[in-house]
Amino acid sequence: MHWSQLPTTETLLTGLVAVGILGLYLFVSRQTVSGKELLLRSLLLAVVLFSLCLIIWKPQYAKEQQTGSAFLVTENGLSVPDSLPVFALHGVKGDESVTSITDLAMLERSHPEIKQVFVAGYGLDPEEAKSLHRIQLTFLQKDRPEGFNWLDYPHKVKAEEALRVSGNYYIHSSDSLKIRLVTSEGAQDSVWITEKHPDFTLNAYPRLPGNFVGEIQVIQNKEVRHEPLPYIVTPKGPLNVIVLQAYPDFETNYLKDWLSDQKHKVQVRARISQDKYSFQQINLPTQKQQPAILSKASLGNADLLIADAESLEQLSAQEKKQLQTAIAEGLGLLLLPDDKWPQKADVLGHKFAVHTTGIKKFIPVQLSALDIVSDAIEKLPVAFSDRQIIVPIVYSKDKEPVATYMPVGSGRVGVQLANGTYTWILNAKDKVYSTFWTDVLQGLARKKEQTEVKFKQFPFAWEDNISSLVYTDTAVAEMTVQYLSGIKEKIQPKIDLPETRVTTYPFYPAEAGWLTVTSDKDTTHAASVYVVQADKWKDLKQASWFQANSRVRSVTTINANQTFTTWKNIPLVWFFMTLLIALSVLWWREK
Template sequence: MEFKYIAILLCLILGVFLSLKEWRRSNKARLIWRLAASYLAIVCFALFIFPISYQVKRAERPHELNVLTEGVSKDTINSLKGRIVTTDVRFDQALKVPRLSLLPDLSYFLKSQPDLNHLNIYGYGLPAAQLAELKDYQLNFHPAAQPEGLISGNWNSRLSDAEQLTLQGVYHHSGALPVKLFLQGLGANLDSVTIKTKGEHTFSLKGRPKQSGRAVYQVIALQGKDTLANEPVPVQVQPAAPLKVLMLAAYPDFEYKFLKDWFFEKKYPVIFRSRISKDKYSTDFLNTERSNVNKVTVTLLSKIDVLILDEDELAALSGAELAAINTAVDGGLGLFFRLTGLKASSAIGRSFSRYESPGLKNKSLTIGFPGEERLFHPLPFEQLLFLKPGINDQPLVVENTGKVLVNSRISGMGKVVAALVPATYHWLLNGQAADYSAFWSEIMTHTARKTYLSESWVMEPAKPMARQRLNITVDQSAANKAALVALNGSRLSPLQNPELPFQWQATSWATEEGWNRMSINGKTEFFYVYREKDWKTENQVAKLKVTSTFIKAQEKSRKSLETSVLIEKPVSLWWFFIPFLIAVTFLWYETKLL
């Protein structure tokens, strides 16, 4: 028999004995009080032997692990208590902290340590894939300060030789001295911009590639003689498909003549029709077969990418021809028409508002593309007529004070472009062929009918690095045909998207830095794999944002991750000793003195 049961039995026997003793006592005065005091003394004595306790809830102190990532300071590391680990091999080698442990696989380590339930992340944070594996843990993020440099950069990496390379990004400047950004290609500076004030600044750098094929340009950040950044900008320049051009002139002039010759030199198929009188025309067919173009029909325009005509010729067309033009533009045709005066003589011309500005009288005309610092060489004539863009319009060419000279708007699937630049051929006469080519290449690229590929692909991440997982998505017009995808000669097995049957998805790994080859349905494509040091600031800021967003999304569920335990707290013996003392004192006092 256990001791506690023996003690309880003895207390009960003692209680019975004291009760009988009090009942047999001759003096019955204060009997109830003596019995109560006797029972209280026995109970308190029993509680001396077996003290009671009560349970309280207390939040369990989490078992923490400190995870260090790039960007954490040495002072922060020195102030940390407990175990510190990192998953970055290069970071571990650079720090050389004795108590820092390297964990190649953080998720695997945590599964082997079930007591760990709280992670403190220091530095720039972890990539999204690694964070997804930590969704069941309580996370606390201590972010590093945002680094200085190129924190974002995007550009049209696949373009034709008629297109302009446009790099747009964000630079974070925290120093006192200005920083100059250069877009450099094949040893030549194509564009530059200067950042003078602190903070985040958006920028745009543009340049026109001089060659076809694959090349790696650079965006360089200089502060005085110090190079703060030198990031690769890989581009692929393909020869532009020749545009099919139809030119309709109310009368031939030098602008039409030089433009026609420029199209011919670029091997564009060109049909030029000049009106002699009503229903009589002079026609030229360059790089194309002869055909009947006396009437403008939908069939004729369906074979054309760009229709160029002046406002006088537009006004002379019949109603059926105008209807054919409107139908073709809505179907994707690009329409470029030259405005000649303040008063509109056609319905399309009336849709573009014009106004006169005498401020440029007797001055040469200097023009450029909106948002670009570079301007073309001045044209030797005064320009008093300008366009007033609407809310849905896109200005393409402006005068150096911002007045619009070429304006565009979307019409159905096509575009309508109106221009007030009457004589760009002066650039050719003055030996400035580069300006002429850049001007008309940009205008034609923007205006021409868009071609739609039978298949397209996209890769994530957009800037893949060596040993990084690649997610390739292929969209193709044939939904019932499996996409054939190969990477550097290795055949992949894409899976069809059950909700989008025309979409196929494949995964692989980036193995080689630089240009890599990919084959999609027999067509060779190329993509660039970056080095780990390339666009490093952008990757650091991306980790900061991804980690912060992930932690905030977890805040709602953080309470459910907290645990609590029931703690046994004994009741103080003083609570029993004092009543015991009072009870036995009363019994003694009552017997001796009362």
């Protein structure tokens, strides 16, 4: 309590009691004690009573201070300066001059004079900064981190479908290195990385179902670095495909035959004349009534819709609305464009940023899974702009996107620019044709993750590092995490609004390896996720935190070098000493 806070109820009550005791003593002692002695004893009693009041009040004093700075060392921290107080976070080891703290909130509470913190090393989990009120963070990472800057691949694939690993590996020197993908079935694909070409895509086609941990190998100067790559292979199942055909053509007819051979369930609506259509069911039971393949229910069950440009234009307003809703909820749409499409570059109202490249040309398509370059195929004279988020599925040999898509809600809208892929079959290149269309379908088909569990910073979570599990379902309940050692742990939900379709669970993995996650609301569904060792993928962790930290905004309201007032407690030992001395003298005088 500071003097400026007086009076308070507490001080008034204790003060009145002390004055009453002093007055009563004077009244009782005035007849028996002489005037000077009574004055001395009264002063001593007043000191005793006042000391007791101060012990109860716990007074404080104001102290003007300058805002200061500190240095925070995180994992893989830089050199420590001599001019600033130094703190260490997340178990980072330091010498005797380094003060260990559990989190930034602790630093803010215990050191109110610190308003600027310079962070060195991998950085901080972005969640750390959200709890701050006064401290401004400055991250000292100046250069783009060397090594893996980002990595993306599907956590779960179906048997014989592409396990496509994409990423970026940045190197500062002019040297080159090789990145190789190794699965449980052996070495699958590799690519050379240089400073000018840091991006890479590696492909594998696993056949055996199960949980596996493959490897990404970085080979440079005869040294090999091994990083774990966990993935899950599920049994192959058929897709539900809808095909809209405005007129008969070889491309669509061959594609329907291939879909049939692959055991996919296909519904076809082909236009015969104005407002008249023929319907075909492939690998489906025959229906007596005409199927409503563009109904809300049918689109909700479908994984992919394939259509030519004219079929989409002929849809009614109601059909377009239902199709757009289905795409937003996860349906994939693939357009087979005609020669006029580049003029509008529109797919159901979704505009692709493109420019024409002249006349049609024949290009070879690169199929990494076969380790060959296909026969040249005719491609529309279109190139995609870098200003738009476009995800390539299949490239040409010259790295031009041949099949690509844009994300729309939970679904994908794609376009395939190669004309006449059926000529591969005519030229006895059936495997090329099958691989091409398998990649296209896998890239666009609905991603069935209604009850999927994954890490928020997928693809990895690190042992002994803050993480978050995301459960893509409306169910909000406790989750049970079970490690390979048998240890079980309960984690509580944190609802992320407005993302009402997902629930986030803050999580601190205690062990590396495969773990099982089960919702207490649905114990029949168990998901497997993988936690990597703390010393693995360090550059990827550094890059992910570096990118997240670069978006952290200052939360301080006090400028550096500005004065501010803090309140310090007066040590109570002084009041106890004064009390004892005054009591001793008073006792001696009374004696």
